[in-house]
Amino acid sequence: MQGSERRLRVLLFLIVTSLLHHPCCSSASRQPIKSVVVLVLENRSFDHMLGWMKQSINPSIDGLTGRECNPHSTDDPRSQLICVSDDAQFVDPDPGHSFEDVVQQVFGSGAVPSMSGFVQQALTISRNLSSTVMKGFNPESIPVFAALVQEFAVFDRWFSSIPGPTQPNRLFVYSATSHGAIRHDKFNLLMGYPQKTIFDSLQEDGLDFGIYFKNIPTTLFYRNLRRLKYISKFHFFSTFKDHARRGKLPSLSVIEPRYFDLLEHPADDDHPSHDVANGQKLVKEVYEALRSSPQWNESLLIITYDEHGGFYDHVATPYEGVPNPDGIMGPDPFFFKFDRLGVRIPTIVVSPWIKKGTVVSRPHGPSSTSEFEHSSIPATIKKLFKLESDFLTKRDAWAGTFEDIVGHLTSPRTDCPEDSLLTEFQRELVELAAVLNGDYFLSSFSRETSKQMKVREASAYVNGAVSRFLEAGKHAMRLAADGSAIVNMRSSLTSITRSP
Template identity: 50%
Template sequence: MSEKIKNVVILMFENRSFDRMMGWFDYNSEIDGLTPGKDCNYVNPADPSSLKICATNQGKLKDPLDPGHLYNDTTQQITGNGKLPSNQVTTADMSGFVANFAHNYPGIINNASALHQIMDGFSPDRIPITYELASNYTIFDRWFSSFPGSTMPNRMYLHSATSHGEPDTDSSKYLKGYPQRTIYNNLDDANIPWANYFYEIPSLLLFDELRLGELSHYKNWATFGKDAAAGTLPPVSFLDPAYFSIGTCIVENDAHPPSDVADSEKLLKEVYETVRASPQWNQTLFIVTFDEHGGYYDHVNTPLHAPNPDGLNVSDFNFDRLGLRVPAILISPWVEKGAVIHEAHGPYSDSQYEHSSVPATLKKLFNLPNFLTKRDAWAGTFENAISLDKPRTDCPTVLSDPPAPMTKPTTTNPISQAFCKLIKQILQGKS
């Protein structure tokens, strides 16, 4: 792998399960996806006479509600038991998604149309960019989030193979920061360059130790396109999408509901075509994944055994099991077209693909000396996916048009236009 791949680009979207995004993909019969009329939940998991909701491929790109996805929500979703402590899960039959959705939004408990939000996925034509990339490259259908809960702990696992005992997405703690070592510290020790390209905020500044290094690691979004075109992308690039909208100037494109998946499709197309056009393409691995399931249904039982990374716990969770399946795509001229990776290639018989697989694989790729925690030492690695003898020449250069967003922001007022121009200049480092 080290002879083929010289730079890695990582883009992590938010809050969509595998079944939500890829459950209806049909280009490869090996994909462990959804079955019409089979994948269902009851409003009351203990009562088969209660309202039954079965997954369809009619999911909306812009959902009206943000499903529950804290770790206690996830416990109910995978077990069907809303009173079970999160550290006492012994089975996961994936029966409680509708029940948890109704619990969080009691006004829709008898509204089958509204409840379908939590169960439904997308037909391939609704998300053409994701479908084209999946069918042209390699996906995992058993890649799990690292933590059965919300965004920030899972993102920390991608970077540091632990959340340092953090079970929540708690913005009050961001200023103080988190102390754990990251894969970027290991890269620094080996004198291997990296960069955090960002729309609005460089999320890697969440980590204390990454605030002490070179600020040149943090680059605004416009620089990503320039560096890719010039062939100067560093060996590792982490991309931050727009996590929130700024009026009509910046549109949230991280896929977090209720934002529009059409906007994340547009971003994915932009990043892929930028990387594909780069002179570095034949040495590139582009990794696309989602931080967590966002409360959306997935039919595959989540693994209930994983090593605690560092011995840190909270009162009702021991950080010793994984979250749900999320989409993950490996994009490179060195991977097979339309391939599906199932069971993990790892150091232990129970190793799984999860977000800690990224630092574990980067350790191998760049011959770094140390693992970060017990979790990346356990996680599956995917160097075996870089399997071709020579780079492919059939990789698409341009993808289809993304879907149209449900609402298109417009700025017609001259003062608003000037404000938006200033905002974009600031974000691009021009002001």
């Protein structure tokens, strides 16, 4: 009997010791992630990119069955149907994804999200587009995503932050608000969006960040990121691979893809009609740079999309219990209250600390209505790095977080595998470049100028503008200028405005 008791005590001791040292169960356990890398691609829905992986990769994914359809008219119950297929190819023209377009796609003719209006809305643009928006990619066509979904984690209930286009959704990724924007806003383009960002929160805690870009960093839409003290944080993409190789990646790395499509330098942002094969190459390049880095065992890679781009998704968008981030209402005529989310988008998270084949759906709080959306990124970064500053807005305080996705393994895994006109977002990037370059006020430069630009011309213009902006900032810093001042370019000359 005494021997049995002794063995039982030893067994209990081993169980308790195991629990205390398990990263999921011990609040004192060391959080393994020291470097977060974020790559935001362009304009694809979850079903369009990953929906068919339910059939051949992982049946746990909330994807497509092949029976999902949309009518030509949501008002006519006898209307012709167009159903999903797995033969997506190039896309031209660009499907509708403005605020008003998304309302029609999501609600159809009803008062609650039915996801029935994608075909009807596409028909207002082009008859050929109606079948295009219902197509998805066969997993064999996007092998990099197929491998990552199989090997790491996919989120099958991650939504864009607002039912609208690129720019406001990208703003949410690092600031949990668009500061009232539901589309391109010229005033905030000019002044820079004033809200606090996760970059500021990291700096307050003495942590570093880096922006690695190919054409132009969209993070320069934020006013704070235009400050002299942040100029050294911007690097060309080749530097990312160098920093990864040398183990010098900062706490947060942002990868900005190439937004302009040239013959010798194809766009790799996945924006229609850019070839998704190039996006796959970029993801592979980023993954392999991390995988071979000495920082691999402390890294977390987040791959997501800004918004759905007008492509079909069958999961109803959340429209109840979503908080307005900062009390700001959208402009007329919609006066959007920022109280519902956008369409579901693909999100993949990669780390050697993630179990193979993980599927993440609903978050466990912090609210009963919480969902994964772009604000989940700054919220998770705050928790991973235990940042002392408060949440950025009410939205990231509400959003689901995923810091526990790396808490289920006791050690990291070792088995991981030009002649076209500009899109609307590319024109917005040219306008941003014009502001950075001091050209925005010139009578020779207008919105019409960017409309007439071709991709090659625009790519050269933004590359030159960003280079001049960064060089001017570095020069001012060498002259001991105030680091909180805003870089203000005028007619290729740099002046420094007073600190706000």
